Amino acid sequence: MTARATRLTIAMTLCAGLAACGLTGGGGNSGEARLTGDDPQRAESTIWDLFGNRENPNYTVAVNKYLWNASLDVLNFLPIQSVDPYTGVIVTGYGTPPGGGRSYRATIRVSDPALDARSLKLAxxxxxxxxxxxxxxxxxEDAILTRARQLRIRDGGL
Incomplete structure (x- = not known):
């Protein structure tokens, strides 16, 4: 019984502490980060930010990892010029495919986290x-999509 009372006391203390951390300035319970001072890059956050799904889209990656890796696998004969996993863009230089005589360059964009043909843009x-x-x-495109499905199956995703 004493252990139960101790756990209840600890839980109540934590709740009271969290309630005391309430939002400051502007009132309301929006849970959004607010800018402070003269520096617009510095944001004040509260304990409620931990429970909200308010991820900054500038810091989240919204590309399908299977399409991304499959694009790199299928076009591995092309030299990579630039890669941006945040926007999902891969730009390659000119290269000749194995057994081919013509050189190509590619720009690939994985625009969605879904493993779907609409998520892949190839130029x-x-x-x-x-x-x-x-x-x-x-x-x-078909080769990239096929390889992406193979990677997903290998990972046990299906």
Whole structure:
């Protein structure tokens, strides 16, 4: 009985402490971070921010990891020029596929966390800025989507 009373006392103390941490300035219980002072980059947060799902979209990654990794696997013959996992963009330099004679460069954008064909945007460009046939672009997209499904199955996601 004493242990139960001790746990109840601790729980009540924690609740009272959390209640004392209440929001300051502006009243209300929005739980949003407020800017303080003259520095707009510094934000004051409260204990309630821990319980809310108010992630800053500038710090969250919203790309599908299987599409991302599959794109890098399928197009591994192309040199990477830039990669931005926050926007989901991969830009490559020119490279020649194995067994091919024509060089290509690619820009890949994974725009959604879903493993879906609509989440993948691919732009291919031939040497000298030449256009690439739509069938070639579709074949590369299909290869990326197939590899993404293989990676997901391997991870036990299905």
């Amino acid at each position: 291919l460009q031939g040497a000298g800025g030449a256009a690439v046939e739509p069938g070639t672009v579709r074949a590369v």
